[in-house]
Amino acid sequence: MEVRWFVCNLLLWSLLAVQVCSCPDACSKCSVPGSDDCEECRPGWSLHNYTCVDIDECGVELDNCQLDSYCLNTQGSFECRDCDVACVGCMGSGPARCKKCAPGYRLTGSKCLDIDECSDLVLACHGLDEICANTKGSFRCDCADGFVRNNGACVKRQLPGVQEKGLFEDIQEDELEVLQQMFFGVVLCALATLAAKGDLVYTSVFIGAAAAMAGYWLSEKGDRLMNSFLKGR
The missing domain is CATH 2.10.25 (Laminin)
Structure with a gap:
């Protein structure tokens, strides 16, 4: 038990001695071990009244950030961070810190906003x-x-397997019948006009066409009447 107690105390005193003798983090050399008075500072720090003060690399323009990035000061150093996508050059983060608006963006108020x-x-x-x-x-x-x-x-x-339909493929049967009658009517009117001039040839053609039209119409009507009669039985 006495050996274990001695070892534990030795380790405890060793840890305390390391903490007491260590300098502040920013110091590379202290005037007295365990003192806060620094004689030399680590890189990124400046000695002022025996105290190491952080150097603002962004403020003294010691950074090497590119045009499309900005400087951000950190303890003992600095970082280069990308500008907002709306900026061409910037002084900080966000669209309100742009030096110039990027193409496709416009200065609206104090910010570069999307067009x-x-x-x-x-x-x-x-x-x-x-x-x-x-x-x-x-x-x-x-x-x-x-x-x-x-x-x-x-x-x-x-669509696969589907072709464009022709001009008259969607026409219904009754619509086709109307078109046929209109066509025959136009032909008869033209023949009647020529027959009125006294030409015997056109007159005979007109009479024949009129007879054919009447026969077609009567036969079509007769077929419909017969079908209706048979269905009604």
Whole structure:
């Protein structure tokens, strides 16, 4: 027990001695071991009245930060941090510390804020099937729904196995009948006009066409009446 007590006390006194004899962190040499009076300071510190004071590298312009970064002072040193994306050169963090606004940004009040090109420009996107989408510092032109970009232009998306329909493929049967009657009517009017001039050839053609039209109409009506009669039985 006495040996263990002696070892424990020895370790405790050793730790206390190290703490008492150590200098402040900023000091590289103390006047008296355990004293706060410094004779020499570590790099990044300056001796003032036996006290090591932090050097503001940003204030004395000793930093080597690039144009797109700013200096941030730390204890005994400094850091270079990136400027805000809205800035070209800056004096600190955020869009309010810019030296100049980056392209796509505008000075609004005291801050460089994003320009909404979709609202400012009359025709930001030139294509008729394009939609303007604002982004940070710029914008993009997206194709409208149902369109895809092909060779720089928005074209209608084609579904697999689906082809474009012809001009008359969607016409119903009754609509086709109306078109046929209109066509025959135009032809008869043209023949009637020529027949009125006394030309026997056009007159005979007109009479034949009129008879054919009447026969077609009567036969069509007759077929419909017969079908209706049979269905009603």
